[in-house]
Amino acid sequence: MVTIDWTLLSQYIISGVVIGLIYSLMAMGITFIYGIMRIINWSMGEFYMIGGYLQYIIITHFLGVENWYLGVLLSMVGVFLLGMVVQGLLIKPMFQGSVERRTEYATIVTISLGVLFTNVAVIGAGPFIYSPPGYYHGTRILTLPVSGTRFVAFIGTIVLLSLFYLFLKKTWWGRAFQGAAQNRMGIQTAGIDVFRLDQIAFGIGVALAAAAGALLAPEFYLHPRCGSIATMKGFEIIVIGGLGSIPGVLCAGLLLGLIESLGAVFLNPSFRDVYGFLFLLAILAIKPTGLFEERERVA
Amino acid sequence: MDLEKKTGTGRCELMGRKNNELLRTENLTKDFGKLRAVDNLSLSLEKGEIRGLIGPNGSGKTTVVNLITGVYRPTSGGVYFSGRRIDRLSPDNITHEGIMRTFQVARVFADMSVLENMLIPAFTQGTSRREARHRAEELLDFCLLGKLSNEPTRNLSGGQTMLLQIVRGFMRQPLKLYLLDEPFAGVHPAIKDVIINTIQKMNREEGVTFLIVSHELTTIRRLCSRISVLHGGGVISEGTMREVANDPRVIDSYLGG
Amino acid sequence: MKEISYTKITGFKWYSLSIAALLLLVALLPFSTGQYYLQVFTVAFYYVILASSWNLLAGYTGQFSLAHHAFAAIGGYTSALLVTNFGLPIWLGILAAPLSSALMGFILGMLCLRMRAIYLAIATWAFAESVRITISMTYEITRGDLGLAVPKIFPGIGQGVAYYYLFLGLAAMTVLVIMFIIRSRMGYYLRAIRNDEMVARVMGINTTRWKILAFMLSSGIAGIAGAFYGHYNGLLTPVMIDFNEMAFIVIMVVIGGIRSIAGPVIGAILIELLTETFREFGEIRMVVFALAVIAIARLYNEGAVGAVRQGAQWISRRKQAREGVN
Numbered sequence: 067m068v069t070i071d072w073t074l075l076s077q078y079i080i081s082g083v084v085i086g087l088i089y090s091l092m093a094m095g096i097t098f099i100y101g102i103m104r105i106i107n108w109s110m111g112e113f114y115m116i117g118g119y120l121q122y123i124i125i126t127h128f129l130g131v132e133n134w135y136l137g138v139l140l141s142m143v144g145v146f147l148l149g150m151v152v153q154g155l156l157i158k159p160m161f162q163g164s165v166e167r168r169t170e171y172a173t174i175v176t177i178s179l180g181v182l183f184t185n186v187a188v189i190g191a192g193p194f195i196y197s198p199p200g201y202y203h204g205t206r207i208l209t210l211p212v213s214g215t216r217f218v219a220f221i222g223t224i225v226l227l228s229l230f231y232l233f234l235k236k237t238w239w240g241r242a243f244q245g246a247a248q249n250r251m252g253i254q255t256a257g258i259d260v261f262r263l264d265q266i267a268f269g270i271g272v273a274l275a276a277a278a279g280a281l282l283a284p285e286f287y288l289h290p291r292c293g294s295i296a297t298m299k300g301f302e303i304i305v306i307g308g309l310g311s312i313p314g315v316l317c318a319g320l321l322l323g324l325i326e327s328l329g330a331v332f333l334n335p336s337f338r339d340v341y342g343f344l345f346l347l348a349i350l351a352i353k354p355t356g357l358f359e360e361r362e363r364v365a
Numbered sequence: 366m367d368l369e370k371k372t373g374t375g376r377c378e379l380m381g382r383k384n385n386e387l388l389r390t391e392n393l394t395k396d397f398g399k400l401r402a403v404d405n406l407s408l409s410l411e412k413g414e415i416r417g418l419i420g421p422n423g424s425g426k427t428t429v430v431n432l433i434t435g436v437y438r439p440t441s442g443g444v445y446f447s448g449r450r451i452d453r454l455s456p457d458n459i460t461h462e463g464i465m466r467t468f469q470v471a472r473v474f475a476d477m478s479v480l481e482n483m484l485i486p487a488f489t490q491g492t493s494r495r496e497a498r499h500r501a502e503e504l505l506d507f508c509l510l511g512k513l514s515n516e517p518t519r520n521l522s523g524g525q526t527m528l529l530q531i532v533r534g535f536m537r538q539p540l541k542l543y544l545l546d547e548p549f550a551g552v553h554p555a556i557k558d559v560i561i562n563t564i565q566k567m568n569r570e571e572g573v574t575f576l577i578v579s580h581e582l583t584t585i586r587r588l589c590s591r592i593s594v595l596h597g598g599g600v601i602s603e604g605t606m607r608e609v610a611n612d613p614r615v616i617d618s619y620l621g622g
Numbered sequence: 623m624k625e626i627s628y629t630k631i632t633g634f635k636w637y638s639l640s641i642a643a644l645l646l647l648v649a650l651l652p653f654s655t656g657q658y659y660l661q662v663f664t665v666a667f668y669y670v671i672l673a674s675s676w677n678l679l680a681g682y683t684g685q686f687s688l689a690h691h692a693f694a695a696i697g698g699y700t701s702a703l704l705v706t707n708f709g710l711p712i713w714l715g716i717l718a719a720p721l722s723s724a725l726m727g728f729i730l731g732m733l734c735l736r737m738r739a740i741y742l743a744i745a746t747w748a749f750a751e752s753v754r755i756t757i758s759m760t761y762e763i764t765r766g767d768l769g770l771a772v773p774k775i776f777p778g779i780g781q782g783v784a785y786y787y788l789f790l791g792l793a794a795m796t797v798l799v800i801m802f803i804i805r806s807r808m809g810y811y812l813r814a815i816r817n818d819e820m821v822a823r824v825m826g827i828n829t830t831r832w833k834i835l836a837f838m839l840s841s842g843i844a845g846i847a848g849a850f851y852g853h854y855n856g857l858l859t860p861v862m863i864d865f866n867e868m869a870f871i872v873i874m875v876v877i878g879g880i881r882s883i884a885g886p887v888i889g890a891i892l893i894e895l896l897t898e899t900f901r902e903f904g905e906i907r908m909v910v911f912a913l914a915v916i917a918i919a920r921l922y923n924e925g926a927v928g929a930v931r932q933g934a935q936w937i938s939r940r941k942q943a944r945e946g947v948n
Contacts, residue, residue, distance in 0.1 A: 100740075104740075105740075106740055106743065106744065155920075156916065156920060159920065167684075169686065169738075169739035169740055169743070170680075170684070170686050170739070171919055173686055173688075173743055174872060174876055174915065174919050175915075175916055175919050175920070177869055177872060178869075178872075178873070178912040178913075178915040178916050178919070179912070179916065180869075181866075181869050181873075181908055181911075181912040182908075182909055182912035182913065182916070184908075185905040185906075185908040185909045185912070186905075186909060188904075188905045189904075189905045189906065189909070294865065298751065301744060301747070301748070305744060305748070309740070337759065339755075340755055340759065343748075343751065343752065343755060346748055347748060347752055350733070350744075350745050350748055351733065354737060354741055354745065355741075
């Protein structure tokens with residue numbers, strides 16, 4: 067009879083759920099971009115990495131660790147602008163008739179973008195591992211110890227997700243995005259510049275990934291290839307949750323965190339990353355469109 | 366012009382069918398969730414006829430074509446071709462029965478040349494490359510597309526693409542039934558004439574039966590011996606153009622909607 | 623990014639030119655270069671096989687799979703493990719390799735049959751990653767990151783020339799097989815499937831059968847290549863199943879010219895040559911390649927092959943004009 071160490075279990079679960087939620091931020095970006103432009107950005111992990119690097123530079127050279135949240139915001143802004151540029155140069159032409167096979171093009175271009183960013187990072191910052199200082203001292207959730215950084219990153223994620231939710235539901239822009247996701251043609255006939263929407267949506271999407279990177283920078287080492295793990299988690303979440311479904315992303319993120327923690331506790335902790343991945347494979351085999359299916363776009 | 370080969374008509378008679386019926390749908394119904402697109406539709410086509418299928422927008426015309434050609438599975442009811450049930454077959458198997466169709470928006474293989482597009486339906490039948498090429502060139506010449514045979518299809522105009530789409534179907538031999546979905550929509554009058562000539566010629570010389578979905582009533586009147594009117598997923602009237610045009614139910618459906 | 627019809631070029635001249643170039647390569651190389659470049663070309667030929675077989679599935683059939691490197695790895699590890707653990711002779715191991723990789727290709731193809739392009743990319747990526755994780759996790763068998771020692775085909779040192787001709791032969795065979803397929807009816811069907819799968823079905827093509835076949839062929843060929851690579855390199859590591867390898871293949875094919883027979887050949891040799899020649903430039907190489915891919919995809923889809931074609935067309939047009947004047 068296995069005696070369960072509830073303290074340890076809860077610690078693991080909380081920790082896993084926290085991380086899962088933060089990765090949801092990035093998955094949110096992937097799904098958001100997909101909802102508007104129907105493409106998968108394979109370089110999301112690299113935007114995550116850039117966000118992390120920007121945060122590191124900002125808090126170690128300019129603002130200091132106390133202002134880590136400002137750093138996160140500034141990183142998001144920086145990556146948002148970068149995303150808009152990238153979109154305008156590379157993605158927009160897809161919709162203006164000069165590109166013929168869209169999915170193939172988007173995959174080729176975003177994969178190459180990822181390669182580009184990773185190698186530029188090595189050139190620019192060197193193949194070193196950076197570790198920004200923690201954001202907060204260790205603290206407790208419900209009497210359970212949790213790392214300070216994770217704690218505040220968790221808070222930060224909740225804040226960002228809530229802001230994002232409000233943005234989508236309450237602002238004009240947000241409703242425009244929802245409309246575009248449901249009926250792209252209809253939105254255009256309503257007089258909205260879809261291309262402008264695309265560009266901003268892309269910027270927001272990658273900014274969310276950057277936020278995740280900035281928030282998690284002290285927790286997981288910062289190096290040019292740190293984006294690929296993030297990409298993997300992000301993809302796991304969108305497959306489990308379903309592309310194009312925002313609530314699906316949240317649930318899937320929590321679920322992923324839970325599965326990884328449980329696997330680590332009851333099975334082998336060194337294969338932590340594998341459990342989520344196995345779950346992803348199961349979903350792909352059984353219900354490839356995810357637990358929360360996307361709504362078919364009308365036009 | 367050597368297009369007068371033995372056709373399906375002869376073979377069908379050999380199968381011992383006295384009656385002349387080629388296609389029949391029986392209580393054909395198709396639901397998309399709560400939406401009933403086709404409702405207990407019963408349609409019967411005779412061999413060798415050119416039937417028009419008209420009706421207001423949303424009456425289910427394209428859905429009927431999709432059901433007959435295996436793109437959709439019926440929710441209930443069946444489709445019978447020469448007495449055999451075909452509604453469970455996949456689209457490629459339906460083609461092997463001798464049924465072809467065109468799409469409302471002309472769909473051709475954009476990266477392939479006009480000639481290559483023509484060859485494909487013949488290849489899937491096992492026709493030799495030489496024979497297929499020969500027939501393709503004949504057909505293309507007849508339709509005045511001959512000069513374009515090596516052009517990539519993306520260089521064609523909209524009307525030419527529609528013409529190609531239509532003429533491609535005739536590569537299949539025997540072609541027993543051809544379903545054309547809005548073949549005249551947005552097509553230049555000169556090309557429209559070529560399409561009409563081709564339909565009539567194929568009907569006359571090779572015994573191809575046609576079901577033509579269209580909004581262009583004048584053209585339909587010119588081409589079709591009988592017309593079926595669709596509304597709300599069912600046939601509300603059938604007959605010659607004059608009979609149908611004077612049918613109060615038809616007038617209602619077009620005006621009342 | 624306008625795609626011009628790829629069916630047209632002054633046929634005979636083009637092919638005889640390229641075959642002549644190839645013969646030149648074959649004849650001169652081992653005599654004019656040292657062991658180092660011999661090895662570079664050997665590896666380049668390995669990538670020619672991978673690039674060509676991936677192009678068959680992704681370029682021609684339109685199934686943009688991101689699992690190709692995984693099939694090479696499956697083939698490689700299958701052969702290596704059979705030979706080292708069960709004492710099979712090398713040629714038997716190499717024969718077994720495509721069986722396992724084609725089987726996996728079959729399974730993957732069946733899973734992806736009804737998937738739209740986006741899900742296909744994700745599913746194949748997930749498949750490749752699971753193979754990678756499996757290899758890492760079963761390190762007791764596969765030796766994981768330490769690398770699996772593999773018996774060589776030509777044991778001993780100084781066998782560079784033998785391996786060179788071996789891989790050259792394999793690459794040539796692969797290209798010929800693929801050329802044969804593309805020009806056959808199967809080639810028409812695959813291209814039709816890529817262009818418009820629904821219309822392909824309506825034209826009578828059994829798209830299921832041909833897609834699966836394309837999957838199996840491309841994964842089988844990749845498996846053979848992987849097996850040969852293992853028995854050439856003497857060592858197999860999970861590096862070959864890193865996502866970077868897949869990116870590499872994509873880069874080679876796009877730069878060389880997707881949807882052409884010569885494209886993957888040119889791309890693989892060119893990129894491998896550049897990678898080795900400019901080794902001291904480190905990461906800049908990949909930056910340049912990535913930019914080149916982006917530029918080509920964005921501006922001029924046809925890649926190197928397209929450029930050569932356009933050049934040839936331009937030359938022949940000039941010639942015609944000049945002759946017209948006379």
